[in-house]
Amino acid sequence: MKKSLLGVVSTIIPFVLLVLIINFFLGLVPIDKIQGLPLIFPIILCPIGAIIGFVSYRLHKDKLSLIGIVFNIILFLFPIVYHVFGILAFGV
Template sequence: MRDRKHVERKNSMISTISIIILFALILLIVNFFTGFISLKIQGLPMIMPFYFCPIGALLGFISYRKYKDKPSLVGIVCNIVLYFFPILFNIIAVSLYGV
């Protein structure tokens, strides 16, 4: 019984890291658009999903492959969607407002 709880805790840790990466990137992107907190990283929040979302999706995939739980599946799907957000944002912004 004790080993099972240890495995579940490890599973939730991997899934949690995947979701933390997702929320951190979302907060940075929302701050980029709203300017609520003045940061000197300019356009970096729109580039960061290209580097960190694959890591989050990979962690979610590893967790899902071992344990088949819902948080890891949410981490996979949301990280993949967030990966494509900057691309879609740039396409829509250029289409509507030009260069």
């Protein structure tokens, strides 16, 4: 199984963002300085991670970069769905 550095990076980006989002909701480690940024970071960083995964997939055709692409796309859609649900449910 070939692993490329770009494939690993494209997989690490959504994993780190997911950990930040889980920490934001559960408050396991209090990080008061970044407040709501874990919900905004995926909108900025996931397209970059998906592009890195796409480049890696074109070069190496490995599953790790394909997994990175899929996770980045899913995590990119999470804040959008979260905000739409918040508007529909709470009207804020």
